[in-house]
Amino acid sequence: MSSMHEQAMNYVYQQVLQRLMNYFNRAERTGLQLLIQRLIVAAGGMERIGSYTVLVAFSGGKDSAYTVAFLRAAQLSIAGRGPTTFKLRIATMRHAGITSAVMDNIHRCYSALFLHDDPRVELLVVDQQYVQTFEPDLPFSSAGREQNRSDMLMGGHMTAGDARTTFCNSCYLGMADFLGRAASWGQGVDAVLSGDSLKEQKQYATWIMRLARRSGQTVANWHTLGFSAALNAIDNVGRAYYRELYGEQSRTGGYVRPLGYPNKPVTPAFLTVADLLGFKVDEHWSLLTDFLGFRFDDLAFSFSESDCANPLLMAHMRGLKAEFVQGREYGEGIAEYLELAAAMMRRKQMPGRLIEQALAAYDTPAKLDERRALAAGYAQEAFALSESQLVCLLFAPFVDAGAQLEPFLRRCHPGMLVARGELHKALSGQVAPDQVVQWLVEVSGLSLKGLQNLYRKRRVDFTDDSSIIARVRASDPDKHRVMTVDPRTGDPVSELISGR
Template sequence: MMVAYGGGKDSAYAVAFVRAVHLALAERHGETFNLRVVTMRHGGMPYQVMLNIDRTYQALGIYDDPDVELLLVEGGQVVPFDRDRSMPHRLIAFNRTDMLMSGHRSYGDGRATFCNACNLNVADSFGVAARHGGGVDLIITGDSPQEQRDYALWIRQLARGAGLKPADGKKGFKGTLETLDGLAQAYFQEIHGTDNVERVKERGVASDIPTALEFFSIYDYTSYASGAHWRLLTNFLGFVFDEIAFNFTESDCANPALMAHLRGLRTEHVYQRTYREGIGQYLEFALGLMRKKHFPDHLVQEMEDRYRTEEGAASMRVAATLYGENAFGVDTTQLVCMVHSPFAGGAVNLRHYLSCELPELLACEDQIRALLACKEDDAVLASRLERISGLSLTDLRALHDGPLWSPFADRGAQAGVLPLVMDSDPHKKIIRVKRSPDGEEVLDRVGGR
């Protein structure tokens, strides 16, 4: 039996619930099931999350139980859980490349930049963990059966929209993973370019699991909202809502802080307005999402207080900048470049980017375009572009030759998997913004977690 433990508040409760059943069976019958607890690591998971996981394991007496297996999945590799295990450099590079390439194709939109690739990686980790060793027969989840059906239906609809044939519905979870694998291949070809065969291949979704593998939901057997078991979380399990790990709707990921930061940078640098205005747009969206997800009022208030004042917003700007540097190895220059999306879609935004950020390179616009189109080689210019973007010339050329998703395009006007995902994404809000200090208001989108 397997339960996924991302390190957040909900999955911590799910682990505690399953552990209670695990111990109850041992006490009543003298034997119990083998329990596998799996954590997928990614660049957005700070060390504080590992500490929360460790405190949960200690509180539940899991470490010394021979009937419990604790695992980490790191980019397809399965290793024993170790609280102090350093983040693998290959995993950081893997996540960094996805983040930059996705962000450059979407003006740094929070969902496209971080969530789409991460969601596919999570699905892959389920397959990898479920087949590991002798495999598992059952996966425990906190998602309701209706949520599971809705998710499977959404995946099949996406596949059809992308021109792919979904797997046989009778295959259950195995079929869902097979369908996701097809979507992942199509999606990452779109993001990284069709010539990047090996990179796309290693981002597939593992689906070689037993067809008989089933899901069991605890949703109908317990009150799942964190407010209902607050004392269990904080007093017994030792769960800490840390400023680094707790951001908006996530209690195990610092990426939403970067999503807000990117919105601020886009408003400041692309729209030539203020960073604080962009933060305010993201804050309004994300606080609404927290309430929709039934976060306790005091956590919503805590998040609002972080950004409420000029000093708070400035402090979080510094924190997000440092986090981007430490977790992904990207600096402010590279993030600003990303929110302009100057290279994707035939470098349609190149002139505006150069005018705003690098006016000294305006005279080199034609040479840059020729370099991106493989019509010219200029090592000095290529090195400059690589520094300001954080991407190799090969990746910049892939961006140039591939699509650019736009939040301003008409519904259904853009082809590809990314537009399909973005259009069907529920975690977004359509707002009115001014794209220049004195310009007319237009519709824009805020998305994130």
């Protein structure tokens, strides 16, 4: 870089910093100075800051966007004081729930902060086992899409569509692999920084440590664990989880332990900024929307988060369960999910107007139909699943040696009742007509091997403490009791449902 060009870019970067500082209140400016001190001390002094690399995960959500902006302000502030500053690595874990709208939010954030062409910044996307440079129109890999689809179908069929098991667990348990790959890529990193609130960090740590110890791991307290030890604990929980889900063969894509850390004498340190940041969206609304170009359009179906479209499907499947499994109205199931969503949004201290916006997306019959169509389109795009295949999942007709196959056929495919015997033959591994096998594959979206695997498995009993899938949900905070109706008796009954 020529000196004139370098001077011009430094001027631009300081202009970016000045604009950022205009959005920070007094508490945030104080927090920024404390973060700068924390980073300099961690690096071993100003003379070493230029060779210090910090990794931060960016989900594309509102809170992580705020954290990225805060860390960029620290990087540019240090650059304005001396000849060098720390290197910043920002990584996004790609999964089916990250839509083009989320990728666009990430791109606008990066552009506003002038991150794309800054040689001190690395922008990465981790897609399954692949690490790539961020591009706004980067397609989701076919391997990643197929693994997400497989995890969703297996978890969904084994739990009759429990929302967190179906859509979230693979993401949370994949965090170890994601962070390991992001941290060990290229020249590695010196520190991993978390912007999660202290409450969220504690919830996640408690969840993982409880699962790790109940799975037989001997682990120290979370706050004393190093980065690698923490990833190893998560990784081991994930291995046990996928063994229960898939059997000894585990996942089709393999579950790979985090890699080593090249050119670094020690594994990365873990830093937090949670004690320095404010997580009330109202306090930095203008920073997000005016400066970073953050758009909350998706929030109407993403509820408590803004980085994933899967909650749209969670609500949709609750509606489908009410309509097809319980013989009620689609809208009744949606209303029950919205009750859960409203409770989660209040617990996460979201502004009242955003809660109203999210709930209002369903408040008329026309909007309900629109959301249903939107959810169906998203299910097809993200998971290649039709509404009838989602309904099949909600009946869980293949587990427990096909115990619920007949009720499923009676409700949804009465013409196939005559083929019950052949269906059971195909599912149990016996020879069956090709037309029967083809029908099973089409109605479920699963391969014959996957169907036969489910046929040998038990549906997850969430009261069974020996099941790690049940234990994962038992320690998950995002659950809520709703009043619903027992379809057999018509009596009111309390049901525990999960979501996001």
